[in-house]
Amino acid sequence: MFAALAVASLMPVAMAAENVGGPDQNLQVRHYAMTIGRDGVKRETTFTERVYRRNDQVWTERLIAGESADAHDHGDDHSGHSHPDAGSSPMWVRRLADGTLDARLIERHQRRSIKVDSQYYGNIGFNGSWGSTFFLSDPQSLKSMRAIGAVKDGVQQYESKRGDLTVRVSWDVNGRYPRRVESLDAHGKARRETLVSVIEAPKVLPWNTLAGYAEIDYSDLLD
Template identity: 80%
Template sequence: MCFKKYQMGLATMAAVLGMLAQMSGALAAENVSGPDQNLQVQHYAMTIGRDGVKRETTFTERLYRRNDQVWTERVIAGQAGDDHDHGGHSHPDAGSAPMWVRRLADGALDARLVERDQRRSVKVDSQYYGNIGYNGSWGSTFYLSDPQSLKGMRVVGPVKDGVQQYESKRGDLTVRVSWDVKGQYPRKVESADKHGRTRRETLVSVIDAPKVLPWKTLVGYAEIDYSDLLD
């Protein structure tokens, strides 16, 4: 179903940093905190298949983080609505639906997809995170690159212009992270295999804060559970 396509941005970042997550220890989500940020995240992915066809994907997201909540939203020209109806249920275009994640007082996460056209938020329980391509890690949600994962990487040189470089290799894959020490986010994440058949790059830059934080515009929205949309 279409929800499985949710947030290609998160899926792409997960692919780039997947091996780093394996290298890190247990995530202490309740201890994760950092400065507020308003970020633009540009994703690029390239693969060359066995058929010799080169496939490239690019897209941009905006991310707003404030203490205990993060909003991630795809940038789409025209923002055309394209909801689909399946057996009486209205399903959003999962690739473009914003995701709002809050960290609750007990450390649990409250993850929601937001459908503006339907004026509703869809609460996704942890058992369904895999359906929407979400890894359930507050560290990677808040920081994009989980600081715990960086501890398993090799530090490359001293901090320069506020950025610390990290590198890690596993098999044919090399991952590099340019970490903004003060801002606590990766300015750049790149991975490539030594054969030149796959490459991924994520560029992150600071943008202006919105006049109104997006989750504050949800007053009056209906709240439903993801399970209610399952056929």
């Protein structure tokens, strides 16, 4: 559901991140996916997210047309509980001193920070990898890909082929993020592309706007 996971899913399986940090980045991530089913129907999906990363924390937020930032979060009431929408709720991930991750869904509408333990990561579409969360594509994954040519304009091209699937990555060497990731099959029936661009930093980082938010556990919202 989130940028890090969407980009990482195009990459070869990665080992644990060798480098856990990198330069601060403010990024806009645009996702596109196309499939042609056995029924001949072409299906296309697009969405855009913004990612803010600083040292040991990353904020990922879906942009939703017609809604302000303060209106992104909508819980669905069910059996007296309000369940967070993992697609539209921002995710805030921190890497703690011992290397463990503190992952939270943020609901501005209800002013609450929802801590998600690792056993529930699958429920919210989070892969639990700091490398793919912080860098969007874990740099360790690039080691299993073939470098194409030399670095040009600050970008190193990579490619890998697994069966009918080809994955290409344009890696920003200094910025340490993928400017573009593309995955396509040899039959033209599936294609995914992620485009990443630098944007201006927000006046206030989003995790500094959470004063007064209630802190609850995701497990408390389960039936």
